[in-house]
Amino acid sequence: MKARYRYRCYPTPSQQFALSKLFGCVRKVWNDALAHCIEEYKAGNKKPKNADLQKRFITQAKKTKDREWLKEVSNIPLQQSLNDLEQAYQNFFKSCKGQRKGKPVRPPKFKKRRAKQSARFRQGGFKVHENSVYFAKVGKLKIVWSRELPVAPSSVTVIKDSAGRYFLSFVVEITPEFLSKTNRNVGIDLGIKTFATLSTGEKIDDPKPLKNRLQRLRRLSKNLSRKTRGSKRYERARTRKARLQAKLKDTRSDFLHKLSSQIINENQVIVLEDLNVSGMIKNRKLSRAISDLGWRQFRTLLEGKAAKYGREFQVISRWEPTSQVCSCCGFRAGKLDLSIREWICLNCETTHDRDINAAKNILVAGGHSETLNGRGGRHKTSVKEAAARETSTPIRIHSTLYQ
Ligand SMILES: [Zn+2]
Incomplete structure (x- = not known):
């Protein structure tokens, strides 16, 4: 099975410059090809083939005055960018035909300069060294190996998040390492007041630092909304908010990773209720609280770890009346107002x-x-x-x- 290993990396100012050029080119190639696909679609034609897009928006574009700067960066991430676009379209088409599990996939979108930036290299475009990773036309990026890479990676993505931090995300092939069997099973109810309640009676609350940061985020968002778009102060406030958001994401990820690992460790079968998260976010009163809780991420983590460690993970339909039925005798109590605890x-x-x-x-x-x-x-x-x-x-x- 495939797994991702992510590390922080620290490019020098000149490498940062080279990277921003690379991100720009990757973004441009994606956006050019996407705009062309949309035009063709509007004209009633089929989506152009990936090979044709590659030829037109990379090989031939390099020969034009408008796009000759594409030559200054490695070719591999540019090709990968269009491969990703192809994949995004395939996922969308499959989802439309009902051949894909999960929530409906939207068509690919244009990439923005302010959002998270990334460029993907496959083998041949990078080389792993003791304290650095070499990238074609960028140089050796200093990396901190917070844990060992289990095997040689098949590809790596350079990421710059909206808070300005750089990461390398490696894709490696790992073999599942099954844990010894246990006869303990658990049902998990996710909620707003308490993050998770286990069928064992255990209640797990959000960690305090997360709650504090949420409060500060609310303040910074308000602050940002008062600034004039495009001004220096706006930019400063935006960076401050992005930095806090990045920290908040880390705190939450850390909490969810530890919790999911513990649950997978202790139980053989894990049952979770399928929450209609996207539907619930439309409800504005609850929206803030829910979108920040990271239920979706928690589910993904449990699913992945269950597969990795040989546990059984199950999701039950959200139409089961789980909160309305007595768990001792099966008596249906009817719908309970959320305020009844x-x-x-x-x-x-x-x-x-x-x-x-x-x-x-x-x-x-x-x-x-x-x-x-x-x-x-x-x-x-x-x-x-x-x-x-x-x-x-x-x-x-x-x-x-x-x-
Ligand atoms: Zn009863």
């Missing part, structure tokens, strides 16, 4: 923590639970019986769901 089952009178109950149900829905005992089928309670119990219970329940 604790409730008592009308049938078996167990007091439930909303999130822990949901996590237990997620594990059951995945078909892996010890609490299945005595839960043969859904328990039916008559409206009368339920109404009688309701008077003594502190929760509000919509009676339409008792059927």
Whole structure:
């Protein structure tokens, strides 16, 4: 299986200059080819072939006065850029035809100068040394090997993020290293108040530094919105915000990596609820909190690590009524308002923590639970019986769901 290994790197000012030229060329070739594809599409023609795009926007473009500076950078990242464009189109086409899993893929977009920049080199365009990595027409970039590269990489991407930091991301082929089996399974409920609740009853909150940084980010965003676009002060405020955002991303990644590793280590089967994250982000009140929580990243990490370490990772449909059903007897309590954190089952009178109950149900829905005992089928309670119990219970329940 393929894995990415990422390291920070420190180019000298002249290397930074060479890199910015390279990023510019990669971006230009991508944007030129994309503009051409869009034109062809509007004219009712098919997408031009990758080989034709390569010829037209790299080989021939170099001969024109307009684009002769493309000669000053290595050819490999330029070709890779158009290969990536081809891949982006294929993903989009497959997604349109319903041949691709996951959320719908959008068509490729134009690349912007202010956003994250990258250039990809395959074998032949770079060479790994003891304390540096050599790139054609850029030179030897100083690198800090924070961990060892397991094998020789097949390709490497030079990245400059919007905070101005440089990274090298290597693609290497690794063999999965299966962990010894355990008989522990876990269901995970992701939430806004608590980041994750496990079916074991454990609750995991966001780390404090993350919360503090979120607050500061809100302040900096407000500050930036008051500046005039394009002014010096605007630029300064933008950099400050980008730097904080980069730090925030690191803090969150670190937290999610540690948490996912621990969960994969301790459990054989991991069941997660498929959250409609993009749908939830449309809800503005919750949007800030959710998009910052990194649920999507958490899921991706669990998935990848499960494959790497030989664990079973399962995602259950978000239409399972996980928070509405009693995890002890299977009684349907009906839809609970988000403000209700604790409730008592009308049938078996167990007091439930909303999130822990949901996590237990997620594990059951995945078909892996010890609490299945005595839960043969859904328990039916008559409206009368339920109404009688309701008077003594502190929760509000919509009676339409008792059927
Ligand atoms: Zn119950």
